[in-house]
Amino acid sequence: MNAYGNVPASLTEELGSVAPLTPVTDPGTDSLARTGVFVTVHGHFYQPPRENPYLDAIERQPSATPFHDWNERIHHECYRPNAFARILNEKGQLVGIVNNYEYMSFNIGPTLMSWLERYDVEVYQRILEADRKSAMRLDGHGNAIAQVYNHIIMPLANERDKYT
Structure with missing residues (x-):
């Protein structure tokens, strides 16, 4: 270091x-x-299930234009850019790319991870790789933490909600 x-x-x-x-x-x-x-910078990443259960597909969501749906839009604006964060010099030139997930605390909901595994395996793999690398760097404790059932942000929860 x-x-x-x-x-x-x-x-x-x-x-x-x-x-x-x-x-x-x-x-x-x-x-x-x-x-x-x-x-601590913590990313709380979650997307609700959006699939039509009869089609097993996400239907077009006009409010997410120009993307097909909100998963694609937020993926483009957040999840992928964090996996390939650009480091620019004072002239605005690209000098490096960093996987932010390797350096921040985060949790990702199961519906989002399943979606990433299906639609962008490269980002999915970068997230898994980041947790492995952070666990090696941090004596076995990686940056990824479990997401509770109702996706509450635990550090912000009151005492009762933390234990029930």
Whole structure:
């Protein structure tokens, strides 16, 4: 590791001065770290079942135009860009691509993962790969966490909902 925290040295060397994260300061001198204030970026990724049960297909959803349906639209705007996040230099030129899922806490609902496996196996594989890599980097604990039954965001839940 290096001054960029959990970003591999090979990546920061390749990117030069354009690293995907702001350098980490010394916890002994950083006032936020001394007070125990930390920030976690968490992605809560979910799509409800949209398939017509008689057709086993998602029908066209005009409100998602120019895409066929909302799964395709959100996939194009969110899930795929996070699997292939572009790092640009000060001139706007592409200098690298990072799999954001490897560096952020996230959960993905089963309907969405099933959809990704069927419609974009490349993104599906990048998500699985990111969790494997993060587990290796983080002593066996990957970035992916389980999604509860009703897809509530657990850290935001009240005490009663966390236990029932």
